[in-house]
Amino acid sequence: MSNKSVYVFGPSRTDGAADMKNTLGGKGANLAEMCRLGISVPPGLTISAEVCTVYTEQGADAVRKLIEAEVLAGVAFIEKEMGKKFGNAADPLLVSVRSGSRASMPGMMDTILNLGLNEEAVKGLAAKSGNERFAWDSYRRFIQMYGDVVMGLKPVSKEDHDPFEEIIDEIKEKKGVELDTQLGVDDLKHMVAEFKALIAKRLDREFPSDPWEQLWGAIMAVFESWNNDRAKLYRKMNDIPDSWGTAVNVQSMVFGNLGDKSGTGVAFTRDAAVGEDIFNGEFLVNAQGEDVVAGIRTPQQITLEGSRRWAQLAQVSEDDRRTKYPSMEELMPEIYQQLLKTETALENHYKDMQDIEFTIQEGKLWMLQTRSAKRTGAAMVRVAMEMLEQGMIDEKTAVLRVSPDRLNELLHPVFDRAAIKSARSIANGLPASPGASTGQIVFFADEAEQWVQNGLDVILVRQETSPEDLRGMAAAKGILTARGGMTSHAAVVARGMGKCCVSGAGAIRVDPRARTMTIDGKVYKEGDWISLDGSTGLVYEGKIPTKDADLSGDFGKLMDIAERYKKLAVRANADTPEDARVARNFGAVGIGLCRTEHMFFEGDRIKAVREMILARDEEGRRRALAKLLPMQRSDFEGIFTAMDGLPVTIRLLDPPLHEFLPHDDVNQREMAIEMGLTYEGIKHRVNDLHEANPMMGHRGCRLGITYPEITEMQARAIFEAALNVKAQGITPKVEIMIPLVGTVREFNSQAKVIRDTAEAVFAERGSTVEFMVGTMIETPRGALVADSIGKQAEFFSFGTNDLTQMTLGFSRDDVGKFLPHYLKAGMYEQDPFQSIDQKGVGQLVKMGVNKGRSVRPAIKLGVCGEHGGDPASVEFFHRAGLDYVSCSPFRVPIARLAAAQAAITNAK
Numbered sequence: 001m002s003n004k005s006v007y008v009f010g011p012s013r014t015d016g017a018a019d020m021k022n023t024l025g026g027k028g029a030n031l032a033e034m035c036r037l038g039i040s041v042p043p044g045l046t047i048s049a050e051v052c053t054v055y056t057e058q059g060a061d062a063v064r065k066l067i068e069a070e071v072l073a074g075v076a077f078i079e080k081e082m083g084k085k086f087g088n089a090a091d092p093l094l095v096s097v098r099s100g101s102r103a104s105m106p107g108m109m110d111t112i113l114n115l116g117l118n119e120e121a122v123k124g125l126a127a128k129s130g131n132e133r134f135a136w137d138s139y140r141r142f143i144q145m146y147g148d149v150v151m152g153l154k155p156v157s158k159e160d161h162d163p164f165e166e167i168i169d170e171i172k173e174k175k176g177v178e179l180d181t182q183l184g185v186d187d188l189k190h191m192v193a194e195f196k197a198l199i200a201k202r203l204d205r206e207f208p209s210d211p212w213e214q215l216w217g218a219i220m221a222v223f224e225s226w227n228n229d230r231a232k233l234y235r236k237m238n239d240i241p242d243s244w245g246t247a248v249n250v251q252s253m254v255f256g257n258l259g260d261k262s263g264t265g266v267a268f269t270r271d272a273a274v275g276e277d278i279f280n281g282e283f284l285v286n287a288q289g290e291d292v293v294a295g296i297r298t299p300q301q302i303t304l305e306g307s308r309r310w311a312q313l314a315q316v317s318e319d320d321r322r323t324k325y326p327s328m329e330e331l332m333p334e335i336y337q338q339l340l341k342t343e344t345a346l347e348n349h350y351k352d353m354q355d356i357e358f359t360i361q362e363g364k365l366w367m368l369q370t371r372s373a374k375r376t377g378a379a380m381v382r383v384a385m386e387m388l389e390q391g392m393i394d395e396k397t398a399v400l401r402v403s404p405d406r407l408n409e410l411l412h413p414v415f416d417r418a419a420i421k422s423a424r425s426i427a428n429g430l431p432a433s434p435g436a437s438t439g440q441i442v443f444f445a446d447e448a449e450q451w452v453q454n455g456l457d458v459i460l461v462r463q464e465t466s467p468e469d470l471r472g473m474a475a476a477k478g479i480l481t482a483r484g485g486m487t488s489h490a491a492v493v494a495r496g497m498g499k500c501c502v503s504g505a506g507a508i509r510v511d512p513r514a515r516t517m518t519i520d521g522k523v524y525k526e527g528d529w530i531s532l533d534g535s536t537g538l539v540y541e542g543k544i545p546t547k548d549a550d551l552s553g554d555f556g557k558l559m560d561i562a563e564r565y566k567k568l569a570v571r572a573n574a575d576t577p578e579d580a581r582v583a584r585n586f587g588a589v590g591i592g593l594c595r596t597e598h599m600f601f602e603g604d605r606i607k608a609v610r611e612m613i614l615a616r617d618e619e620g621r622r623r624a625l626a627k628l629l630p631m632q633r634s635d636f637e638g639i640f641t642a643m644d645g646l647p648v649t650i651r652l653l654d655p656p657l658h659e660f661l662p663h664d665d666v667n668q669r670e671m672a673i674e675m676g677l678t679y680e681g682i683k684h685r686v687n688d689l690h691e692a693n694p695m696m697g698h699r700g701c702r703l704g705i706t707y708p709e710i711t712e713m714q715a716r717a718i719f720e721a722a723l724n725v726k727a728q729g730i731t732p733k734v735e736i737m738i739p740l741v742g743t744v745r746e747f748n749s750q751a752k753v754i755r756d757t758a759e760a761v762f763a764e765r766g767s768t769v770e771f772m773v774g775t776m777i778e779t780p781r782g783a784l785v786a787d788s789i790g791k792q793a794e795f796f797s798f799g800t801n802d803l804t805q806m807t808l809g810f811s812r813d814d815v816g817k818f819l820p821h822y823l824k825a826g827m828y829e830q831d832p833f834q835s836i837d838q839k840g841v842g843q844l845v846k847m848g849v850n851k852g853r854s855v856r857p858a859i860k861l862g863v864c865g866e867h868g869g870d871p872a873s874v875e876f877f878h879r880a881g882l883d884y885v886s887c888s889p890f891r892v893p894i895a896r897l898a899a900a901q902a903a904i905t906n907a908k
């Protein structure tokens with residue numbers, strides 16, 4: 001720890017700078033930087049964040065001992081700069097006390113303004129300013145803020161109102177006025193007395209009148225707030241270490257509540273919603289602090305252009321706008337020009353879009369904060385690309401400016417911005433899969449399909465979904481379920497399809513028989529219009545127009561640049577020609593995982609699949625497989641055609657067979673009738689197939705080893721499809737992948753079936769295609785003996801879902817019971833199924849990479865599985881030296897950008 005704990009800033013001396021965020025926090029560092037740039041900032045001091053750790057470990061007395069002398073010297077500095085004395089009743093120096101950590105953090109202590117006032121000083125302030133109303137308004141604000149944030153006077157319960165606001169409301173009511181600006185001096189004096197009485201009564205303590213006691217109380221309250229529950233939770237959610245601590249800023253007050261030539265506001269150097277390069281913001285005349293964001297009065301726009309746009313949206317006439325809500329540009333043209341100059345200077349200096357806070361005191365502009373502005377995904381992209389074009393930043397910086405995950409917001413349809421403002425939300429559920437959708441309610445999957453065939457837009461509403469609903473889900477614009485979480489069937493499938501989904505909307509009662517859903521007593525019938533926002537989980541009544549994602553423009557440019565920097569190729573996990581086309585559109589350069597089993601559920605196929613499973617011998621199985629062959633073949637033709645010229649990795653059948661059989665009585669009986677078998681027979685067979693732990697049971701290559709005819713049929717379907725499309729001038733690039741291999745013998749046995757089948761098909765057709773046979777590395781043993789397998793396999797694809805499951809011994813189907821608790825307790829830092837466990841599972845991946853390359857230097861190495869679309873995991877895979885990652889189609893752009901960022905940051 002350095003010896004220095006207090007850093008001052010002001011026109012004559014500034015100790016800190018922008019690059020000292022670790023010590024001074026974001027706010028303190030940027031206040032110092034603005035002083036260095038010659039921008040007018042009220043002078044102040046910053047207590048280093050390191051002191052926060054002293055507070056946490058040793059308490060308030062230790063802090064006071066450590067920093068008292070420095071704080072006294074710092075306050076003396078402010079006094080000199082301002083020509084006023086702290087604690088002097090005749091002409092008091094007042095200060096604000098503001099928290100500020102390295103990362104901007106809601107949940108920290110609220111700012112305290114006007115600190116230093118008491119019964120004497122308020123009179124001095126009134127006399128000195130010649131404005132008694134202002135003095136008492138400042139005093140009542142101070143007591144209110146200090147009483148709340150330092151002394152802890154909160155509403156009694158969460159249903160209660162803020163007790164201070166209640167007093168204000170009573171006084172306003174008695175006076176018959178609407179706004180606090182309409183209250184007079186006597187009202188404010190009365191308010192001060194009431195506030196103090198309330199504090200004395202509720203807390204059994206007098207409000208402190210000694211300015212120094214006030215100051216130390218506020219400083220310690222800031223440190224204390226670092227460890228409140230809200231702040232801790234926020235840190236956990238955002239990976240902010242507890243050890244960072246918060247800094248404390250003590251800053252001389254400037255007053256926006258000194259009358260009509262004063263005011264306060266916030267502004268953005270560009271538009272934070274869409275990224276347009278237009279200065280914008282709001283301000284209030286004769287106001288202080290957070291009045292602008294508090295929404296008590298309607299704030300006015302800063303620019304004339306912004307004011308006009310606002311009036312149009314708010315349906316305010318031009319006359320009303322000009323007289324009641326004029327812009328700062330019209331009202332205070334000189335200040336406006338200064339503000340414009342300052343915001344331009346700040347953006348040019350920081351080379352990023354800024355979010356600024358300012359106050360005007362009797363015609364003089366003071367800056368109180370600047371920081372890089374939070375923005376939507378769309379704004380991230382546009383601002384980065386425009387700053388690149390404007391020559392403010394270079395390509396690498398532009399690529400690094402966009403959080404890959406936020407691209408999600410750009411890839412899906414969105415609601416019309418004006419229309420959504422007047423929409424009525426009727427329920428909310430989980431934001432299961434992003435995007436906006438609008439359509440007519442349908443309660444059955446097959447009917448959804450029919451309606452869509454008839455040219456209608458539908459929302460499929462279900463209690464919950466199952467694999468049988470797939471086609472209806474694919475046809476619908478959006479999916480709404482009453483039950484199920486973020487990993488429910490509906491949620492997972494919808495995300496895979498890139499389809500908007502709201503799941504687990506508990507307030508909805510679905511009655512499929514009556515074809516109605518009921519929310520809060522209101523009944524919605526089949527055919528009624530609703531709209532879903534899968535990014536917020538909100539359900540709206542009626543039809544709200546949506547707009548398709550625009551993949552050209554700035555987004556396209558960003559992707560082109562990313563493409564030039566990244567080393568990892570990005571493929572997609574896609575099982576249908578439609579998914580393949582979407583993926584290609586998003587820039588996928590191949591399919592890394594085509595799961596054949598998904599094809600088995602469609603339409604009549606499930607019957608043939610069930611016949612195959614129920615067959616008593618090889619002959620019966622071959623008969624059923626012969627029915628499946630043409631269906632699989634045509635699927636592959638579709639996918640090869642969609643991916644013309646790009647590699648397609650097809651995985652042989654993987655899941656345990658019982659997944660294809662019905663488990664409940666009703667469906668088993670139905671199936672018995674359909675197949676001309678007895679219900680008992682089916683029940684018996686289902687029981688036969690039951691496994692205690694199916695994830696580690698009869699699945700993967702184990703199926704093909706016990707029933708080689710399945711592998712043979714699949715291989716035949718693949719090769720015949722490849723030859724068929726080749727005859728039409730399409731270039732199929734075939735990669736066949738054997739799942740769940742743990743020993744080279746398993747691999748060899750399946751590879752032989754595949755290669756023999758290829759030879760047979762090629763001989764029959766008198767034509768050939770090139771192909772590769774490779775394996776998934778997804779059992780720990782597979783990784784451990786990857787050198788032995790690599791001698792035979794032409795490629796590896798790391799199946800990180802199973803590899804995680806088996807390495808950690810966490811059954812994916814059961815983690816819901818303990819993982820949330822585990823994460824909360826810090827047993828793992830992140831959900832290992834979402835972001836790869838680099839220290840554990842990641843080591844197996846690295847080992848597999850090294851062993852594979854040691855025996856076959858040109859071996860192709862990829863990753864399929866959810867991790868392929870997670871930016872942190874992509875960065876790890878880049879470092880591990882893989883050739884490609886594969887992820888669901890809608891995550892392809894995210895993975896591409898993450899891969900470019902990995903290449904840029906690791907080259908630095």
Ligand code: ADP
Pocket residue numbers: 042095096097098099110111113251252253254255256264265288289290357358359368369
């Ligand atoms: P937050 O981090 O919540 O934005 P701040 O510390 O920035 O909190 O304070 C909120 C607002 O309080 C500022 O935007 C400003 O309007 C007002 N404020 C803070 N310090 C001062 C000051 N020294 N003089 C005048 N107003 C101030």
Ligand code: MG
Pocket residue numbers: 357369
């Ligand atoms: Mg602020």
Ligand code: MG
Pocket residue numbers: 654739740778799801802
């Ligand atoms: Mg697997």
